[in-house]
Structures are given as structure tokens and as C-alpha cells.
Amino acid sequence: MSIKELLAVLFPHLGRVRVDQVFRSCATVRVRARTETVEAECPGCGTRSRRRHSHYERRLSDTAVGGQELLIHLRVPRFLCRNDACSKQTFAEQVPGLTIRYGRRSAGASKALHAIALALGGRAGARLAHRLTPAVSRMTLIRLIRRIPEPAVQAGPRVLGVDDFALRAGAHLRHGPHRPGDRPSH
Numbered sequence: 001m002s003i004k005e006l007l008a009v010l011f012p013h014l015g016r017v018r019v020d021q022v023f024r025s026c027a028t029v030r031v032r033a034r035t036e037t038v039e040a041e042c043p044g045c046g047t048r049s050r051r052r053h054s055h056y057e058r059r060l061s062d063t064a065v066g067g068q069e070l071l072i073h074l075r076v077p078r079f080l081c082r083n084d085a086c087s088k089q090t091f092a093e094q095v096p097g098l099t100i101r102y103g104r105r106s107a108g109a110s111k112a113l114h115a116i117a118l119a120l121g122g123r124a125g126a127r128l129a130h131r132l133t134p135a136v137s138r139m140t141l142i143r144l145i146r147r148i149p150e151p152a153v154q155a156g157p158r159v160l161g162v163d164d165f166a167l168r169a170g171a172h173l174r175h176g177p178h179r180p181g182d183r184p185s186h
Helices: 003-010 107-120 123-132 138-147
Strands: 018-025 028-034 052-065 068-080 090-092
Touching (some): 052 090, 052 123
Antiparallel strands (some): 068 090
């Protein structure tokens, strides 16, 4: 198995980028990668552009590998929007499955943190996150929970009939619930 195949197995979310280097720095595994995209779509107007403006390096925390923190140094191009009516003059390319706009974590790490936050919440979630993902505080997990959008409220029934609810055992509509020890009235 070649190094490229091994990286594809261990890091499938890095399949759309070119991995230049993998090295260890103290207790952190660092991956240097770059995109090789020649064209990207503007998030403001949807116009595709090939005109490069510059590039910059993003640092993304990812889920732990072998019990060690993983940090991805991703070189990303900035493009010029060709649409003069668009409010964005430049925009950065987003890598599907890896980057989130303005995110400091990979998409996989963000999903893992959301799941931990919903399952365990504050302190317990922070202790587990320290082992599986980049270390976060309990308040970060609580903020993640608060950012989850409210589910859409579905319209309730318009008319409620007698058959739409169940009576408890021994309950009567006219006389109220039957309690143990009460004598039935005739």
C-alpha cells in the first residue's frame, strides 16, 4: 500500500486536497495540504471564477488520530468575483466535506462536537471531547447546542374528537376517574 493510498484510507475527507507533508510536532500530528482548484463558485452570486486574487493558509483542527491532536494546515486560494453587481469582490474556496465557512474545525470535527454536545452537554462532554476531538470548553459545547436551529413546528390537528384520546383504565367521562377504594355509584 502506497502512502497516498494509506492517507486516503485514514483521512478520506482529505481526498479533494493534495497532501504535501505529514509530520509530528510535540503531541500534535500536522498535515500540510493544498487545493489544486482552478475554478470556484462565488458564494454571493454563484458566478464561477478562474481569476485568482491570492492565497492564504487555514489551520483546521480535526478529530484525533492515534490519541493525538490533528491539525491541518490548508493552503486555500482566493478568487476574484467576475460579477460587478456582486457584493463580494473576493472569496475563498471551500473544500466540500472538509472546510466550513469561517470555521476553525474540519467538518468532521464539528459534527463530532455537535454529537458530543447533544449527548453529554457541558463538563462531561468537554472531558470526552478532549480525547476524541480538539479540546473545547464546556461553554463551547453549550454554545454549539444553542446554535442548533429550532425544529419546524408542525400544524396540530384542527378538530379533536372523542376517538382521538385514550381513557385511563376505570375513567368515566361523566363521573371522573375511578380511584381504588371508591365505591361505584349507581
